Amino acid sequence: xxxxxxxxxxxxxxxxxxxxxxxxxxxxxxxxxxxxxxxxxxxxxxxxxxxxxxxxxxxxxxxxxxxxxxxxxxxxxxxxxxxxxxxxxxxxxxxxxxxxxxxxxxxxxxxxxxxxxxxxxxxxxxxxxxxxxxxxxxxxxxxxxxxxxxx
Amino acid sequence: xxxxxxxxxxxxxxxxxxxxxxxxxxxxxxxxxxxxxxxxxxxxxxxxxxxxxxxxxxxxxxxxxxxxxxxxxxxxxxxxxxxxxxxxxxxxxxxxxxxxxxxxxxxxxxxxxxxxxxxxxxxxxxxxxxxxxxxxxxxxxxxxxxxxxxxxxxx
Numbered sequence: 001x002x003x004x005x006x007x008x009x010x011x012x013x014x015x016x017x018x019x020x021x022x023x024x025x026x027x028x029x030x031x032x033x034x035x036x037x038x039x040x041x042x043x044x045x046x047x048x049x050x051x052x053x054x055x056x057x058x059x060x061x062x063x064x065x066x067x068x069x070x071x072x073x074x075x076x077x078x079x080x081x082x083x084x085x086x087x088x089x090x091x092x093x094x095x096x097x098x099x100x101x102x103x104x105x106x107x108x109x110x111x112x113x114x115x116x117x118x119x120x121x122x123x124x125x126x127x128x129x130x131x132x133x134x135x136x137x138x139x140x141x142x143x144x145x146x147x148x149x150x151x
Numbered sequence: 152x153x154x155x156x157x158x159x160x161x162x163x164x165x166x167x168x169x170x171x172x173x174x175x176x177x178x179x180x181x182x183x184x185x186x187x188x189x190x191x192x193x194x195x196x197x198x199x200x201x202x203x204x205x206x207x208x209x210x211x212x213x214x215x216x217x218x219x220x221x222x223x224x225x226x227x228x229x230x231x232x233x234x235x236x237x238x239x240x241x242x243x244x245x246x247x248x249x250x251x252x253x254x255x256x257x258x259x260x261x262x263x264x265x266x267x268x269x270x271x272x273x274x275x276x277x278x279x280x281x282x283x284x285x286x287x288x289x290x291x292x293x294x295x296x297x298x299x300x301x302x303x304x305x306x
Binding site: 112113114115116117118119120121122123126128130133134135136138139140141142143144145 | 204205206207208209250251252254259261270271272273274275276277278279280281283284285286287288289290291
């Protein structure tokens with residue numbers, strides 16, 4: 001970056017403006033301004049090398065500026081409605097699945113066994129007992145009735 | 152609008168939970184006469200396929216169905232099932248635990264021949280695993296003994 005106070009004068013002189021100060025002799029003494037002047041020359045040559053230059057005519061300028069204005073100020077398209085709906089559907093799914101999971105009896109829990117808490121008989125002389133039978137260990141409550149007529 | 156939707160959702164959930172807590176109990180009862188007739192292979196009469204695994208381990212060789220019923224019964228009420236002219240089964244579901252097990256009282260009653268006296272031949276309180284069998288039996292029945300196979304499940 002050229003911090004020399006002659007920089008603006010150098011640029012104006014380069015563009016052909018009438019300058020009071022002796023810019024040319026300053027550029028010969030100031031390495032920074034000489035470098036800046038070289039940069040301006042190279043830039044001009046590079047621009048001049050472009051085959052087709054787009055020129056915005058005066059008639060096109062209002063449309064050109066309007067396009068820029070529109071690009072700058074038009075709000076970016078937001079998908080608020082779509083996202084809101086997707087969120088609502090996701091929330092509804094979560095609530096539904098959670099509710100079904102809570103209310104569904106589901107598979108039998110491991111260890112849910114039948115428990116015989118108490119048993120008795122009022123038949124005279126009979127006794128009651130509890131045991132498990134068969135391959136499935138079926139709980140069984142049994143009355144052992146004495147020989148003879150129950151009644 | 153949102154408030155009403157939330158309220159409706161809450162009411163629906165409450166109604167579902169209330170309904171689940173108050174649904175009756177599904178009960179299956181099969182009354183079987185078990186006897187020993189000298190068979191080399193155990194014989195199961197018609198209609199006993201569902202309970203074969205429950206009674207097959209008992210020390211009898213012949214099993215015949217007397218009666219059966221599949222029904223629903225209410226919680227905290229005693230329901231009577233007539234087996235024959237002498238025997239009846241009374242079931243009173245009392246509660247359902249977190250594992251779906253049903254705590255119930257089961258009474259097998261016998262009525263005397265002259266029908267002037269009925270006693271609890273077997274009175275038991277148990278907690279039944281849902282869908283699993285339970286045998287109640289040992290009471291005399293003609294030439295064999297009575298076996299009642301119970302299955303219960305929350306409806």
